[in-house]
């Protein structure tokens with residue numbers, strides 16, 4: 230019997246679920262490959278931990294950026310490694326449901342589909358990420374009412390208004406939480422002449438940032454490398470620096486949501502005014518982000534529970550429906 234697999238590959242995290250076992254993989258989108266043999270050595274945290282610790286011919290790759298694949302071959306190997314980890318054998322010729330950002334180009338969609346096929350999938354169905362998110366949230370996706378969802382990921386952001394199973398208005402940006410980390414790192418370099426790792430910049434964002442600039446007095450001491458001398462120093466970073474770095478990206482994200490809602494037909498606008506808008510994706514956890522969007526749009530904004538897992542849960546629900554339908558076909562096929 231074919232195995233059904235749901236797959237949400239993101240810029241920073243990858244999630245895999247099966248209909249029977251739920252979410253079985255939720256780890257960084259990283260793959261360590263032996264460049265001599267081409268074999269996958271590790272995926273996820275295993276690959277992350279092996280950075281700088283393995284022999285010279287094992288390289289660690291991040292095949293996704295800005296929400297889509299930037300390296301077809303490595304993506305295919307990553308998916309094959311994920312199938313292995315999830316116990317999906319190549320022989321089972323898995324049926325795969327994958328989310329894709331609505332801003333992905335036809336070439337990016339084809340690359341994603343082909344990568345899954347190269348990894349051993351028999352059949353690949355792509356579903357627009359906002360639809361998967363709305364299904365994961367339990368919104369009435371198929372009904373003639375408007376449901377508003379905004380996905381805030383590490384590399385991509387998109388706002389969508391969904392009705393009758395489709396996206397009525399949508400807008401997206403190839404930017405997300407990672408861009409805030411880079412903005413924090415570059416302001417630190419400019420003001421203090423030091424370089425910090427992406428992980429440190431991300432930690433500063435998660436602990437100090439407020440989308441409304443409310444965290445002015447907080448600070449963190451981090452280890453950084455001085456640009457001129459190359460030595461390590463301790464630097465105290467204040468929330469004011471972090472918040473100053475975030476402004477441009479946050480304003481552009483707010484504009485994206487405003488554009489999406491502004492294009493909505495009046496009846497659906499009315500639905501959003503009464504039902505509100507839900508934020509999903511890990512970047513939605515940024516302090517006061519929901520409030521910033523609520524103030525800027527005049528709409529009630531909720532952050533989903535476990536926002537980073539909403540899409541994979543939606544994909545898993547799609548799998549369950551598909552399996553049930555396939556079982557009906559099998560029953561009649563005697």
Ligand SMILES: Nc1ncnc2c1ncn2[C@@H]1O[C@H](COP(=O)(O)OP(=O)(O)OP(=O)(O)O)[C@@H](O)[C@H]1O
Nearest residue numbers: 239240241242296382383384385406510511512515
């Ligand atoms: N508490 C938090 N505060 C602020 N940001 C957070 C928090 N927790 C996670 N994030 C950010 O959420 C992002 C990861 O979200 P998510 O897992 O949804 O991204 P992704 O699916 O890998 O990316 P994409 O869908 O854009 O390709 C990272 O930028 C991370 O820094």
Ligand SMILES: [Mg+2]
Nearest residue numbers: 238239240382
């Ligand atoms: Mg994502």
